[in-house]
Amino acid sequence: MNYPFLPDRASDFADKMDPVFYILLGLTVLFTVLVLSFIFVLALRYRRGQNVNRKNPRHHNALLEMTWSVIPLILGLGVFVMAAIPYASVYHPPKNAIEIFVVGKRWMWHIQHANGARENNTLHIPVGKPIQLTMISQDVNHGFYVPAFRVKRDALPGRYNTMWFTPTKIGKFHLFCTEYCGTNHSEMIGSVYVQSPMDYAAWLANAGQEVEARHQSLETLGEVLYTQLACGTCHDKDGLGRGPTLTSLYGSKVMKKDGTSTIADDTYIRNSIFNPSDDIAAGYQQVMPSYKDQLTEEQILQVIAYIKSLNGSPPGARHLPNPGMSGTTGQKKSTGHGSISAPTQPAAAKTAEPSQQKKSGVDTMAPTDTLTAPKEATTAGKRI
Amino acid sequence: MSVEAAHSLHNEPHEHEEHLAHQFMNREQQDESYIVGMWSFLVTEILFFGALFLCYSIFRIQYPMAFQEGHEELSWVYGCANTVILLTSSLTMVLSVHAAQTGKRILSAMWLAATSVLAAGFLVVKLAFEWYPKFQHHLIPGVNFHWPHEQFTEVAAGKAELFFGLYFAMTGLHGIHVVIGIGIMAVLGTMLLLNHKSTQYYMPIELAGLYWHFVDIVWIFLFPLFYLIGKR
Amino acid sequence: MSGHAHVTPVKVYFTVYVLLLMLLVATVGVYFIPHNILNPPAALAVAMAIAIVKAALVVGFFMQVVYGSKLTWLWAAIGFVWLSLLAGIMIDYSTRHMNMPDGSAFDRMQSQSSVE
């Protein structure tokens, strides 16, 4: 068994954080050694019975005391600044980050990729690309922690937290839940697989194939839900229905009934579906029921993805709901759960042939393209 | 300076020996100890209620509609009546303290009795005219909560439950303080009438007064925050 | 029976009581001003200002802090000062850009400022 002394360092955030850590470590060692050796030397030198000069002991010395107040202060402020800068960057994910959705629930991590690939307790990501995780919890507080990346963020119920990082090293790393969440807290663990872009693209295209022959992208799944729940009855394309149109809603400024306005982001959309009465759009009445009991956290993420896609993505991206889906209407919940409960097998991803992917013409280097690949799949895809 | 202090100590005539606890050197020390002790207790009470007021503020800013609609289930008339009752009880309380300070024992007991009658009146209004109808209207969180307005208005039941949760938590905690106050006044009043030696010293009544005024202050804030949220 | 206590004239107590009742009438009066004349935040501010004045009257005269020692002043003040520290929790809600739980008023202010 290998007992490491230092953790893996596998992300850009780790590269930013580790220097601060080692500077602090250096200061800690320095001051501890300083204090301990002073104590040791002084206590021995001025031990009772030692014949040393004890004349004129000082009881205070303003200059000295000022010095040892100000030096720690300056050092502390320096470290504060060094540590604050990387932290602030956590709040500003790059625009080109690959967005992956994480739902924490007792006691597993459920992960959805934009193309509809899902996995439990594993996370597959490509090396060298910024990854943005949008996280929420279905029950209690969880903490998403990858020690090798030095990143951690709580997945909280009721709100989306995001974090981002760029993995820099290919390999398998620990994924832990750090926010105590009950009986099997210590089993809410998993692995993060950082893959080469090629392997990742191959995995992404084939992940979850055991459950569904072809998985559907998040926005397609969202569209299915949209149709099933008949959202379009009120939220029609032209904004003439009982509810405001959802076309180009995402990211826009919404004027509300009470005269204020807000930006329609993930949290806003989620809340408007779960708690429609909280934010009424100006010019509309409150007629929408709450969908709190009808949609899981995974499904709401799919609906959000669909609403995002209404913002005028390429024309080919939008399409009518799959006719094959009509048979499943009425089993709304099964849409999400059927595939959630199925274990995904990272081994399958490993065995997937990258070469096959190349044949299908996917440019494995571009994340946007990897997302379009599954879209092709969905048009022909059928659920089992 | 220190020598002077010591000097004064030794000339202390111990004039009020009979009301002086053994650990104190003189009455002045004892009186101020009690006052400061009571105030530091009230500081804990301020923060105790303060944390609840903080919760209130955060959720009122987040869910103004829930607070607006929830408050329409409360009657400002009862709230106002209760404010008058409590303000009056504060007056009778200071009159009781005043009587105790000037050595009018029976008068002090009478004012104390008046205060506790008013306090009981407050509880009657609170329980009979406010809480009991809430129970009938299914507005008690978790017990039988039903928010009939959900279909027609813009506030979900959960938010309304939150509002009434805060309402019952804050007025309930205040109510518990009123009950404790009544208990203290009943005991003190009885001891005064019996001319018990600890009430020959006015300080216990003054301390009870401080407590009671604090209860009054809490209500001064609760009243506008719950009953006067705004007419539409 | 009389000790070292400061004995306030009864007249003061009655004056304070009348003032308190007048302020109560003012609070209720503000409640009935229509929203288009006094908008809700302003009405809340006025109501709170009145409540603070009422509380100050009670603390000052009924609780005799104006006649109290410096130490009494200190301890009467410190509770309110610390309450304002506790209210620092609200800063989190007013400055938390990204992760507001709901479309709250704070959120609105935030998003308005970030767009314009």
Added chain:
Amino acid sequence: MSIQQAPAPDTYVKQESEPVKNYLNAEHTVASWLLTKDHKRIAVLYLISITFFFIIGGVAASLIRAELTSPHGRLFTNDSYNKLFSAHGIIMVFFFLVPSIPATIGNFIIPLMIGAKDLAFPRLNLLSWYLYTIAGGIALTAMIMGGVDTGWTFYTPYSSVYSNGQVVMTLIAVFIAGFSSIATGINFIVTIHKMRAPGLTWFRLPLFIWAHYATSVIIVLGTPVVAITLALVAVERVFPIGIFNPAQGGDPILFQHMFWFYSHPAVYIMILPSMGIISEVIANGSRKRIFGYELVAFSSLAIAGFGFLVWGHHMFVTGESVYLAMVFSLISFLVAVPSAIKVFNWTATIYKGNVTLHAPMMYALGFIGLFTIGGLTGLFLASLAVDVHLNMTYFVVAHFHYVMVGGAIFGFMAGLHFWWPKITGRLYNELWAKIAAGIIFLGFNLTFFPQFVLGYLGMPRRYHYYPPEFQAWNILSTAGASVLGVGYLIPAVYLSLSLIYGKKASANPWNAVGLEWQTASPPPTENFEDIPIVTWEAYDYTMLPDVESDLDYSSLENEGSVSGVPAGGVK
């Protein structure tokens, strides 16, 4: 310069045949103990009950460490493990650390130190002990009736909605314990303000008093907030008022804010009294005034004040406002300054001192070293980016144990040994005390240092199972814990034995200044024959003759006398 009417040491030697009346032998009935209003007896009651809870918490800790020798968790189920660490945390924090020094040593020594006959409110003091005992009883009942698995932090919505344990009962216990500590806090504040002996101005007060004043202020200002917060959680378990429940529009982060508003300052409730003890012991051990007395005194108040402005550094990864996180991080660095001042000033006190390495002094020096490590590792957690990695890992566990065990308990042990002759009137075995101090120091470092490494490697706290590559460090830690356990047993033995076989202590066995040494050991019920009048600065060791032979501690082995102790009357 004179200390009034200090009894000559001879008095006590003489009185061995006919014991003087002291607080211990004043009355002998059980009721005289259970209904006592004497702060010294209440302190002894507290000492007994706190030791009891320390043992329970310690047993829980050793079971946790035993379990963690294996990554697969062979001893307990998940659920029992969770209940164990929750029991350990709740008992140690609320029933040991918070009341430990203030309610025992502080309760006993403060009135003696400021020349008062008792605390300002003796009945309130007794009430405080009863509340503590009732709360402890309820907590133990809850643990027997199935236990609680929320951890000592009671994070919502797990505690308010999901947990199946005895959460309400435990919360009630903590709530009551809170009022017990508020009662102690109010009592100390008033006592220190109003009960000081004539001439004992603020800047003549021993630093122990300053530290307890700062502690009491924190208790009074912080405890009510956590009390109402936990009460709301208890209410939420019964009625869905939803304040902390996101399903109803509530906010679980609000709970964390309100919880840490108390619970971070609570760390200073635990460490400040300990720092006060260290100041006393270092001054005595070096026979010198504490270097930079004023700065050390003010640093206690500064820690208390700033301590209230850093709670958010427990929440850097919860998604709190980034601006607020920066402010909290910055202020956390500022708190380091008064702590550093204390450490440097203690170190400087030894310079040109006349150092005696008696057992309390050994604990005190150990404290300085461990607190330095504990404090500096706190800066890792105050640094925003570094905290993102280390928060909620074993690094945090190691850090707060360095502060709580290496700090608070070392201070407690130092104080217990320093004032043991005063409290019991008996001398303990100095040799065994030194051996135990050494073993505890070694065992402590062996236990908790590996946890820093574990934390940096990324092992999360509260983990029952863990990846096997962490096992080596865990075994090392458990090995240390067993050494530490033995270390704690030794004082339990020799201190107990000293009650029966220990030599009688003189009034001033350490040849220390300070009013508590001006009265008999153990003190009479009224503390002082006459209230002393203070005309000297704190720690003015120049008023005692600095004759080395006088301070030969072999004399401790002699029958209860330190010859030539000029307890008073020195010109």
